Amino acid sequence: MDRPDLRYAAYARERLAELPPPADPEAFSLAYHLLHLSYLVVADLDGHVHRPRGWTLPGFRLMFKLWLLGPTQPARLAEISAMSRAAVTNVINTLERDGLVERRPVPGDRRAVAAALTSEGERAVEEAFVEQSRREQQWFAVLTPEERVTLTDLVTRVLAARPPDAAG
Template sequence: MTEDQSAASQDRIAQDQLHFWSFIDHAVAAAAREIPGLNPLSMRLVLTLHRAANMLVYDLESSVHRPRGLSWGGFRVLFVIWLAGPTEARKAAELSGMSRAAVSALVNTLERDGLVTKERAAYDGRAVVLGLSDQGREVIKDAFTAHNTRESEWAQALSEDDQETLIALLEKLTTHSAHFDARHRT
């Protein structure tokens, strides 16, 4: 066996041993070897945050929202309209962190399903104001009740003090983003 074949064999073995969380350690070490001068701590922070958020969203969508006939995006739009009240479509996009195009497509489905209403704004005939139908209000209240129960299950891993600390740290991280012109949906 040549040296290249041996290395390839070891890479396959290593890949077989990787999983969703261990890949972070592997990625940080491999990237640091490939590109000297990287900041491995910030890489680990962002990879961990991203994977944790994706894992949480996937769990909420698959265990709470899909069984109720909602997508994650559909839930987010209903949630915004429910708590903000009748809302312009562009504002619903901003508050949900989605593009206007995504919200427009979701609203068409939610309207077809009888959950959302659309009306032209009296002050601007081009603006569309989104509201909840009675059925939409019941659907979002049911979905959010189950959603919050699942949130609570996730949060039980941390004490209340830990939860408050994590919230403060995430707020600090997002507030700091204004200092380097971070991009986000508006």
């Protein structure tokens, strides 16, 4: 544990343990480490996989969803991405400008459109997915397959039980 960020987290937890409630050193420690891990993984994937392609991680996430789901309305993409509709529209505009995504009319609803990958977008997301998958494996190689399942289950349980007024 010779990393300054981990030393700071341990120090902060120890200091919080000296305080009366509502200080909760365990909740702090868990939130701190989850946030820190999230920031580091996002920055790493962005820097090693997506920025070299001229994308952002949100752009890849949107293309990945379209790759799995097929043409999808922007409102649905916002709902499953924990992004605002405006943010989704901005990402779609950028990806459309770059020839990776296109807007298509929704059959039966003349006003609605769906975002869809172009053939170039499909090829690009497939290539990026391979690289991102390798990088994710490097991040979590320290865990056994069983530990990965357990950690995923625990995080999913917290996400499912999040406070009703929580964003996303």
